[in-house]
Amino acid sequence: MNGRRPKLIICVTLLLTVLVMVASCAPAEEATPEEVLGDEEAIRALPAGLIEKVREEGSKLNVYNWSFYIDEGRVEKFEELYGIDVTYDLYESNEEMKAKIQAGGSGYDLVYPTQSTLYEMIQLDLLQPLNHDWIPNMQYLLPTFVDPSYDPGNEYSVAYMWGTTGYAYNTVRTEGDPRVGSWALMFEGEEYSGYMTMLDDYAAAINAALKYLGYSWNSADPDELAEARDVLLRQKPWIRAYISGPVREQMIAGEVWIGNLWSGDSIYVSDENPDYSYCLPIEGGEVWVDSMAITKEAPHPATAHLWINYMQEPEVQAAIVEYVYYASPNKAAQEFIPAEILENPAIYPSEEAIANSEFTLPYTGEALEIRERIWEELKQ
């Protein structure tokens, strides 16, 4: 009797383990025949041969995207339209996503890396080249996102949503200041001493100083970087804090007047305190972009192409913009986007400022070492 109990426990444990394993595999086997049909008209409009490949792959797709980064109705719409069964998972950071793909066996077809992570993933051979014939909607991309520095020839990626890094400022406190709209407000604004903050991010802070001086955001020139260092050291006594996300609360309370900030956070500030506005300085700042890319080991690459193309439909892009409040890289989408969004400088900055802006790429060699040194000097 005494001997039997442990055996029973072991049996139950084993049974439970098997059940859990079976259960975790199960959903992949569902999908009723009716669902697989999709909308005939939409399917007829597809590039030749694509839908056959999609059906061969089993009409399934595993998407791995940032949280709060899509109008979820669009996922259902895609499933209905083409008869696809989509598994949609979320991540919170580029590092998290990259680590999962790097580990292998994730089963994800599609990921949404930011350009510097995308660049690294291309170097690490984690992505597969796109078949541009299957993505006719790439024709709508704004020039900034065609043949970009991080992915020449768009070999691996199609832009999804983008934003900028500039500064948010209190329009009342800076009223009449001619330097508003330029980095000069932050790097010459001694009278705002104690009411300014810089991002606690070495690339954002150092590269802003480079732009103020009229140099490239990604400069690797030691002399240009030395000038940027002097500008930052001169500015340091005026800076209340090097702070990223949490500065939002300080701005809403009106205690920080000018803050180097990401466009998305700045929208949040303006919503809570209408005195605040955002500017991408005229000298240019950073444009960042999250793109759609297909993993090397994607089980359903053709279906992933179908998804990328659908997400680049102008109406679909417009609907997502209205939902996530980031800018679309799709030119044709603009006619479907409400004017208040197109006119909001935190979402769509001036074309001149964008033309002067650059993408941040991962730094190596001297470009990294000098930046590291400047950051150490600034914070020692």
Next chain:
Amino acid sequence: MKDIRRRISAFGRRSGGQAAIMLSPAVLILLVFFLLPLGFILFYSFLTRGDYGAILYDLSLKNYRQLLDPIYFPTFIRSFGIMLVTTGVSLIFAYPLAYWLAFYAGRMRGLLLFLIVVPSWTSELVRIYAWMFLLRDGGLVNAQLMNLGLIDEAIRMLFTPSAVIIGMVYSYFSFMLLPLYASLDRLDRSVLEAAADLGANPLRRLIKVTLPLTKGGILSGTVLVAVPAVGDYIVPDLLGGARVNMIGNLIEDKFLGFFDWPFGSAISLVLAAMVVASVLIYIRIAGKGAIERLI
């Protein structure tokens, strides 16, 4: 006779086996969660950073040599300075409170100790965030001071070194208080009575009797506050505004900002070595049983 000897040795064997079984979870935890990661860090500290956060397996001592660069000295000096001030301020505030709790709190002491410990059940990050709201220009502290008419204009507290000290003292206060309370509670009251009978005034009793007899608690509290304080990075980041680095921020920057895991590992190990050295000095001063008192 033989039988007894056999039985004794059998007992000895069994108890040895039992001890091994009883200790194995602790040994396993130490091995997996402490020694193994420490081994990784030690190994990494001799490697080299590659591009895009990669690690190159070129063994060298250059990470340790790099730490001798004077640019890092202020960071180390500042960390130890803030640690000393934090520990000192904690001791000055905690000793009278612990004394009162041990001698005068009566039946309330259990409840009061509980109330002091309760906040530490919440994440440090959340509590430090709360301090950001308390300390800011329009925060509760400034508003109250203005209400009371003590100040006309908000004092800038947030993002100053004082805010860092306040945050640190707050974070580690109970680590100082509890050992002090324990040693004061154990203090033999008859010794104090004897001192009084022999004509010692209260101040003399405190200096000559109470303080020396609670030396163990003071030293334990000092170590328990100083060790985490010197490596803290949340408080200087959020309350200090990241204007200046402590060692913890430097390590964080190297790991997460510049993806230089090898150099970050080397700094971590040097910090750990300094902490271990300090604890060894503590054991020297505090004598036998010092480790037990820490726990």
